[in-house]
Amino acid sequence: MLTEVFSELFPLMSTASPQTLEWLLNVSTDHEYPAGRAVLMEDSWGNAVYFVISGWVKVRRTLGDDYRALAILSRGDFFGEMAILDESPRSTDVIALSPVKLLSISKERFVQILFKDPQLHHRMLQMMVRRLRHVNMRLQMRSSPPAVKLAYTLVLLGDSYGQDLDGGKVIFNIAFRDLADVTEIGVEETTAIIEKLAEKGWIKIDTAKQVIHLVNFKQLVNLAGKI
Secondary structure, three states: OOHHHHHHHOHHHOOOOHHHHHHHHHHOEEEEEOOOOEEEOOOOEOOEEEEEEEOEEEEEEEEOOEEEEEEEEEOOOEEOHHHHHOOOEOOOEEEEOOOEEEEEEEHHHHHHHHHHOHHHHHHHHHHHHHHHHHHHHHHHHHHOOHHHHHHHHHHHHHHHHOEEEOOEEEEEOOOHHHHHHHHOOOHHHHHHHHHHHHHHOOOEEEOOOOEEEEOOHHHHHHHHOOO
């Protein structure tokens, strides 16, 4: 991968110097996983940061024999940074939702470059603060109607990872159970809302291509804004 492509694909790397980018690519490792494969397991010690080149993954926490999805990530995002920064076991699993390509950088290499490149260090802090803001937003939304909360989830996924199509966005066809978990509403509520949005023509699910087309993205944004 060229350093220019690496910088454009990952917002975290947008301020890193060309020398930093070249060095990171030289010490990185490529990975490919099929859908359903565990990329990282809970309680394993953090030894690398992972960057999503393509595909979709979910971050989940196990609850006895069950699990709960905490976040959905895709192209251009990263995970594993918390476990290496606080030197503790991982508290979540990461599972491939679709065939996924990842790039990993070992804990030692990543921490080393954070100290050498202050711009990358600062950008890392910015990205982590941004994630905290999303968590705070979800806390504020707990009393909001389920439809508003689900619209916010769809808009966030569309803005962060969606591909532009006919004025809308296209995202992976995420299982309703995972959408429900991330949105913190019930599966039955999620199913009913998705069906209603499809009836309105705001979204369209293409099971053959395994995508959700957020057709009327502006209306979803308006709905999500009614917090």
